[in-house]
Amino acid sequence: MAKEKYGCACCSGGFHGFVTGNSAFKTMKAKADSGSGWSCNWGIDFSAMSRRSFIKTSAAAASLAFLLPGCSKSNTEATGQDTIFFTGGKVLTVDDNFSEAEAIAIRGNRILAVGSDTEVREAAGSAATIVDLEGRTVLPGFIDPHSHVVIGSVVDGVMDYVGMAKYKTVDEVLAHIAGKVAQTPAGEWLVFRNFDPAVQEGADALTFAELDALSKDNPIFVLNASGHIAYTNSKAFEVSSIPDDIQDPPGGEFVRDASGKLTGVIKNNVAFLKILSNYPAMAEVDPKEVLIELLSKWSETGLTTVSELSLGALSQSPADAQVMAAAARSGRLNARIRAYPFYTLGAETWDQANVKQGDGNALARIAGYKLVADGSNQGYTGLQREPYLNSDDRGIAYMSPEELTATAIERAKKGWHLAIHGNGDAAIDNILDTCEALSDAGIDMAMVRPRIEHCSILHDDQITRMKELGVSASFLIGHVHYWGVTMRDEVFGPEKAQLLDRCRSLENAGVSFTLHSDFMVTDPLPLHMIEMAVTRRTWKEPDYVLAPQERVSVESAIRAITSEAAWQLFSEKEIGSLEAGKFADLVILDNDPRKVPVDTIKDIKVLETWMDGKQVYRA
Numbered sequence: 001m002a003k004e005k006y007g008c009a010c011c012s013g014g015f016h017g018f019v020t021g022n023s024a025f026k027t028m029k030a031k032a033d034s035g036s037g038w039s040c041n042w043g044i045d046f047s048a049m050s051r052r053s054f055i056k057t058s059a060a061a062a063s064l065a066f067l068l069p070g071c072s073k074s075n076t077e078a079t080g081q082d083t084i085f086f087t088g089g090k091v092l093t094v095d096d097n098f099s100e101a102e103a104i105a106i107r108g109n110r111i112l113a114v115g116s117d118t119e120v121r122e123a124a125g126s127a128a129t130i131v132d133l134e135g136r137t138v139l140p141g142f143i144d145p146h147s148h149v150v151i152g153s154v155v156d157g158v159m160d161y162v163g164m165a166k167y168k169t170v171d172e173v174l175a176h177i178a179g180k181v182a183q184t185p186a187g188e189w190l191v192f193r194n195f196d197p198a199v200q201e202g203a204d205a206l207t208f209a210e211l212d213a214l215s216k217d218n219p220i221f222v223l224n225a226s227g228h229i230a231y232t233n234s235k236a237f238e239v240s241s242i243p244d245d246i247q248d249p250p251g252g253e254f255v256r257d258a259s260g261k262l263t264g265v266i267k268n269n270v271a272f273l274k275i276l277s278n279y280p281a282m283a284e285v286d287p288k289e290v291l292i293e294l295l296s297k298w299s300e301t302g303l304t305t306v307s308e309l310s311l312g313a314l315s316q317s318p319a320d321a322q323v324m325a326a327a328a329r330s331g332r333l334n335a336r337i338r339a340y341p342f343y344t345l346g347a348e349t350w351d352q353a354n355v356k357q358g359d360g361n362a363l364a365r366i367a368g369y370k371l372v373a374d375g376s377n378q379g380y381t382g383l384q385r386e387p388y389l390n391s392d393d394r395g396i397a398y399m400s401p402e403e404l405t406a407t408a409i410e411r412a413k414k415g416w417h418l419a420i421h422g423n424g425d426a427a428i429d430n431i432l433d434t435c436e437a438l439s440d441a442g443i444d445m446a447m448v449r450p451r452i453e454h455c456s457i458l459h460d461d462q463i464t465r466m467k468e469l470g471v472s473a474s475f476l477i478g479h480v481h482y483w484g485v486t487m488r489d490e491v492f493g494p495e496k497a498q499l500l501d502r503c504r505s506l507e508n509a510g511v512s513f514t515l516h517s518d519f520m521v522t523d524p525l526p527l528h529m530i531e532m533a534v535t536r537r538t539w540k541e542p543d544y545v546l547a548p549q550e551r552v553s554v555e556s557a558i559r560a561i562t563s564e565a566a567w568q569l570f571s572e573k574e575i576g577s578l579e580a581g582k583f584a585d586l587v588i589l590d591n592d593p594r595k596v597p598v599d600t601i602k603d604i605k606v607l608e609t610w611m612d613g614k615q616v617y618r619a
Contacts, residue, residue: 022154024287083107084613085124087117089133090592093578094140094562098555104138106584109613114578137592139558140578141304141585141611142526143565146419146453146474146516149291149306149337150323151314155193155223155520157290158281163194163225164482164539165523170202177222178214186217189236189279194520196225198378198490199482199540206231208264221276225521226379230272232264240275249274287314288326295335299609299617302526302587305566305575307516308339309370309419309453316345318353321366328364334609334616336585338367338569340419343399347410357416362583363612367569368417370453371407372398374427377456377491378483382424384457389493395424405434412438412448417570419474421453425499428452428462435469445470451568454479454518457492458502463509472512472568475501475560477532478522484538484546498547503533505549507556514568515560530557530593531601554594554601584613 084106091101093114103120105112105128113123121128160180162173173195180190197204211220211233219236223229244262246254252271255263266272276282295306312320318341327333341350347369359366375381375396380388383395398421399407408418422428435450452466455473466473479487480501488497506513515533517524536551538544545551552560566576575585588608593601609617 022283022285022287024285081108083112083124083128084131085121085128086131086133086138087121089136089138089588091138091578092558092592094559095577095579098559101578104578104586106610106613109584111578111580111582111584113580133588136607137589138578139302139587139589140562140576141587141609142302142561143305143569143576144303144517144519144524144526144561145307145338145514145565145568146309146476147307147519147524148310148313149294149519150287150308150320150339151310152520153291153294154285154287154314156294157285158279159191159193159223161194161523162192162222163523164196164199165525167200168539170197170200170206173200173222174206174210174214177211177220181215181218181220184218189219189221189281190215191221191223191276191279191281193223194225195222195231198486205263205265208232208234208262211264219275219279221272221279223272226376227520228268228379230266230276232266232272232275234264236275237262237264240278242274287323288330291323291327292330292332292334295333295337296616298524299334299611300606300619301524302589302606302609303335303524304585304587304609304611304616305336305338305569305571306524307367307569308337310342311339311366311370312342312345312350318345318350318355321353321355324364325360328360333363334611336362336571336575336611337364338571339365340368340370341366343369343371343407347407357414362571362574365571367571368419369411370419370421371404371411372421373404373430374398374422374424377423377479378486380491382456383427383430384424385426385429386496389491394426397427397430401430401433404430405437408434408438409441409443412443413441415447418448418450419453420450423454423456425457425459425462428455428458432462432465432469432471435471436465439469449568449570455513456501457496457499458505459499460505463502463505463511466506466511467509472514472564473506474514474516474568475503475533476518476521477501477503477515477529478517480536480538480546481532482522482539484536485540485544488546498549500547500550502547502550503552503556503560507552512564512567513560514565515557516565525602526561527589527593527604527606528602529561530554531598533557533560534598534601537599554598558593584610586610 087103091104093099093101101114102117104114105120105124113120162176167173184190206222216235219239220233221236222231248254249270252268254271255265257263312318314320324337324339341355355366357366374383380393381396383397387394420431422431431452438448439445451472451474453474454476456479487500488494503513515529533552534554534557536545538546563576566572574583587606590605590607593604607619608615
């Protein structure tokens, strides 16, 4: 199979254009352009969410904003003073000592007390509602510090998942599509996402031959997990009026076979959007509603805080923030959101829209600013010190070192926390050079709290620099599990693959790290992410452990999706551990992850999820 070069779809803005014809975004843009929108240039209204027209705080103060008096009513505030007393189980607080308690009480949307049964019972009072945990385990609500919920919810809302988490082979994917065809009236679209022949065994691509055999009456569209390649049947070309002699647009390609005939494979969104734009659901989907629906669905996994690390990439405007604000004001969000404006729009665009660090409230907040140093390792666009395996190619710098440093300094001087995407080791070198320049410029690194997103290939000398500069890492741990064998055999070779997602080495060096899904690259399954970090077993070869020396303890992996994730998001005073005064975000499990065989952690059942003092999920 030829090596396809592509970047991370979310982090490169690869999903831009998916909603160019969407009615909701058209309305937002029309109101903003006419001046009849909300309070700023692009109609972003955080005023209904916070105590003033905007919350404008320093990065350090942002996480304390919810403690200030005078907040207007929002669904992050207690709607009553009912007290609930949880007893008869095990409470893993994930505080500094990873303390284990007998009971916990919440009042309204806050944690009232944690400790012994006697202490907590006394604090709760005789009028408290008693919940018998029956020996179950309580943990802080799980946090995904790097996902793409605004972008991903739209795509998830209109596309059916056919990725490797559910389907190991291409034949299984085709069987699933065939089942959908049997249930769908002729003429209606069938659209799927996350197909990845690089890891799903079978054909290298889905062409007219495979998809026409399933249906010639329904348009079929399948999006590659990269977001840069799509596969369709001939009916999709027909209804989209794509002629046989279609010319490739700049930057895109309608793939042809050796005889010059179209195959149904399409590269890059500038080309495949000519087909996907005709899918009615893309124009009709309500981005606010699908965001609410997605986070409701994720309550089943125990997630109570999520993130958007490319705010603006969906609509290519600050209108993405309006979607987040509208969802927060609805009172129906089942998880908190921390969002990072995306650099490709330009700092001036966000400044003109009056979007600043800390805008929002404890439910939905602007948490930092996102920069991107390179692309994707499995897409051969991650920037490397040495060429890829059997190649002369070293990848791509999405921002030059000079641009990266200049932008970082400009944002940091204005109080922004920085999250910088870096997959390849050379990209991480550039990021660390930028962080050193920030420090040399006299910028308080504790305020910037820089984090390297994915931080995939990491050398010892880089870990030393991270410690010195106060830089943390957020690992897409699915790289190890789903792509570990591919990294070993096709991308890097066995030696360099040992440098992937070095959780234990960072822990030993005293460098903070977190685990994330990068949804839609992988789906956010916190218990499975814990297992991946603890076992480092690979999906293709379950008995193969990639870099066993980088395995971490269950407690460390739990911290990585609770307390450490809260810290990275500047929310450690609000969430991430079960301590008195913090928000009542918690998850109840049927077993203690520390007490089960490590390769069964993912099978632990989430029984209940509580967010903001409310039960948002019950099995």
